[in-house]
Amino acid sequence: MRKKGQVSLFIILGIIIIITTSIVIIVKNNEIKGIYNEKVKGYINSEIQLTPLKSFVESCIEKIGYDSIVYVGKQGGYYNPPNNSIGNTPYYFINNKSTMPSKITIEKEISKYLDDQLFFCTRNFIDFPELSIIQEPSITKTTILDNKIVFNTKYNLKIFKGDSEYSLNNFNSESNIRLGVIYNSISEIIKDQTNNTDSICISCINNLINKNKIYIQIDNIDDQTMIFTVIDNNPSYEFIFANKYE
Amino acid sequence: MRKTIIYLILVLLLTNIVYANPIISIGTKALNFLPGAGPQITQGIEYVMCAYTIATCIQGKITGEITGKFSQTAMNALPKDAVKAISTYNQVRGYVDQGASIAKDLQVNKNGQIESGQINFQNNKETNNVGKIINPNLKAEDIKVKGIILNKKEDGSTTFTFQSGKVGEVTIKGREFKNIEKGNIVLDKNGEISSAAFYTDKKGGIYNLGNIEFNAPPSSIVEYSPKSKTAKEGLIIVQISGKQKLSTLPKLTKGSKTGITFSLGDQNANLDLTENIKLTNGDLFFRDEKFYTHSATINKVRIKSEKEILLDFEGKTLDEKQNYVSFDVPNKKIIINAPDKINSIEFQPGNEFIRVDKRFNDVVKIENTAHARLELTNRQKDDLIDSLDVISYTEDSSTSIISGKINILKNGNAVRSKIIKNYGKEREPNSAAMSVKFLDPAGNNIFGDDPKSALKYIVSSDNEISLTEELKDYGPSNIGNRPPLSERFSMNYQYCQGCGQATTGLNIEIRGGDGKELTYLSELLNNREKRALLKSLKYDMTMQEKDAVHKIVIYNDANWRDLGKEDDRYKGADAFSEDHEIHISKSQISNRGVLTHEAAHARLYDLNKExxxxxxxxxxxxxxxxxxxxxxxxxxxxxxxxxxxxxxxxxxxxxxxxxxxxxxxxxxxxxxxxxxxxxxxxxxxxxxxxxxxxxxxxxxxxxxxxxxxxxxxxxxxxxxxxxxxxxxxxxxxxxxxxxx
Incomplete structure (x- = not known):
């Protein structure tokens, strides 16, 4: 009889524990959900606040990125042309050797220009008077693909609005300039040049033109120096370099 | 000892033969007896001479001149062994009676053969039959002479010598040799021509040597020396002097195994082979009814080759396995076929096949062509630049085309280009405009993606090259004698239909001092100005503005100023919109935007129609x-x-x-x-x-x-x-x- 009473006591205790635990769990969940919802709401609120700013920055990256591609294109892939240049046009072939920069070099040059000039587009965010923004220098990683160029810019912004503080860090943009196609075409030209140092393979260039739908214009400065202008019409773009023949 | 005796006997025998053969010696006035005659013959002849009063004699001894021939009666009285010799004497007397003279006594043997001696026929007005003198087995009329010197040698050969100032003629078995100023023809002992060397006179003539009948023009040197070690291809050499014409092409007669070389004797010499074909340098040789050369300039096309090249002057396409050059002058086309290799073909100013202008130092050469056929056509009559097709027989075919400073090289599976440099102090060469295609024998393009495409390499007249796939080639809008200007300014160009890149139909006219029309941009504009012009035309105008401009006339600055004094239109650039023309001075070319401004005027005129x-x-x-x-x-x-x-x-x-x-x-x-x-x-x-x-x-x-x-x-x-x-x-x- 005593034994039966103990068992009943344990059962009741167990039920109480279960109920209590359930209540605690339910309450906790609601709390978490509340916090989560608060956070999400806060997050969504900040996103809404920051969207124009993000768009603005990315449009600047797109614009300045385009300018940088055009600028370095006119200087053979360089922001600042190297010593081995004629005027602002670098030699890609001189002394019977290739001096063509790597794709990574050109990517870095584009990035350099972009990071230098981005400020002139963002203009200290004067278009966003309601925000107070602290910015760090941007660091862009440019990737040249065949049919586009991708900009990944790390641009740390701390944004203050009233009592709220937000941050934006990473921005992305693209340009549809076919620099990759152009670079690869030029690579083939230079590769042929190093194997045949005193002449230009016109039939090879014709194949490149047809395959890649580009134009190539070669202008001689003197008997030894040729300026190559690679022209794309879709979209419009020019890339210029020089070769010097012995 | 035994050998010595044998040698002595042989010598005696030979001497006997040598000295035994001539029995008489015939001089102009004397008939002398030689030891070989022997007393019997000598006395016999003397008797007849005295008896028949052909010599002045006293008591049977000849004391005076020998005159006249031996009559038949006298001949009948001669010793048997003397008859033939005296017959020859008679014959010679006959020549002398007609004016010939014995320059060197004729040695006559018992058989009546003249073994040596010289007869001068220069004063003979009549033709003399001398066949028997040459060889007793010949008929007398087999060989006829007049006006020459006949020299017979002991080896049996006979030389006919022609001398200046004497009209000589020789006919040898029906072959005439006349109109010869001076020289020799040598016959062997059988009366066959063994060599000849003579100058033709002012008329020249048709001769037959080595069984080739050929025309030697006036003042030529003819050499025929088949046994000479230095004889060139073709054993007959005709060296031409001055400007001459062949009245007929050589013909081979039966049994000919030789050829004939026509060679130019000096820088001023040239030879018209036919009405359309002129040799101005080098040699041609004729063999098997065809002409060949290693080095010659024909119609201002200079050909050089280590391998022999067959020549055709009727524009035919011949066996592709043979190196040949075929001239089609009426159609202004030349075919150069090199299944093997032809070293160099150079087109000189004034040639008919590609317009090469001496004034601008145009240079066009094609070198080291192998395993290919080249066809070059002057298309001026179609108002197009000249066309060169390179047809490859094999994948490894090669050729090197030089036009001015541009060198286009086809070697294997690529076409390359380079600028020819280092002319030093020499004037830089300029290119002649041409359109070059690289084809297979079926006429398909061997480069590019599409064999059926019209891909061609355009060389401008300004040392520039471009690529195009336009169906139409370039040429001047105006038909005229001036060569075409290049419409291309870029090294490389891709045709883009409707995209406005091409300025087809754009004519650029250059005017120098006094408004005189020039031909090449380089004559007026330097490279910087040319590039400025290019940039304006390509980048600074809309498509519609480009289409509205059909002609640009660029003036020398001084000329422009002069024009401006009288016509306000020539102050600043001007557009003659109704003519779709822009007139501009050289210095304004570099002023960016000027052409755009004027092109806009032309565009407005076009809109007028709209x-x-x-x-x-x-x-x-x-x-x-x-x-x-x-x-x-x-x-x-x-x-x-x-x-x-x-x-x-x-x-x-x-x-x-x-x-x-x-x-x-x-x-x-x-x-x-x-x-x-x-x-x-x-x-x-x-x-x-x-x-x-x-x-x-x-x-x-x-x-x-x-x-x-x-x-x-x-x-x-x-x-x-x-x-x-x-x-x-x-x-x-x-x-x-x-x-x-």
């Missing part, structure tokens, strides 16, 4: 909303140098892009086009009221001015005066410069 009224009226209406042209706007200055009267400034104001633009609506349109297409940053400022351009403008007016400029810009863009990419740049992309 809705020019709309353009002028609308633009005038817009401008009048602020300040009308001319009437209210004070502008001063001369053509092209107009300034605002109030401040001397020439830049944008009053709704126009320049003071000059506000002169009238036509100039406004052209100046808008010029500024928008070449200075988009300026135009950007004009359409943006916030720009620094409007800093000094009253606030209330900024918007209206900017709006005006925007409207005019937008409207002109819609009418084809502003390039799309520039319009976009002006309206969307260039950041406004403001204070930070």
């Amino acid at each position: 809705d020019q009224k709309d353009v002028k009226e609308y633009l005038t209406e817009l401008q009048n909303q602020v300040q009308p042209y001319s009437t209210n706007i004070k502008i001063e200055g001369t053509h092209g140098n107009k300034r605002w009267a109030d401040n001397g400034f020439s830049g944008p104001a009053s709704g126009c892009t320049t003071a000059y633009g506000c002169d009238n609506v036509l100039e406004d349109i052209s100046e808008f086009s010029r500024v928008a297409n070449t200075r988009p940053e300026v135009m950007k400022r004009l359409i943006t009221k916030e720009s620094d351009y409007y800093e000094t403008v009253q606030e209330k007016d900024k918007e209206s001015w900017a709006k005006l400029y925007r409207k005019k810009l937008s409207f002109l863009y819609s009418k084809g005066f502003i390039k799309p990419e520039m319009y976009k740049k002006i309206t969307e992309e260039i950041p406004v410069v403001t204070q930070l």
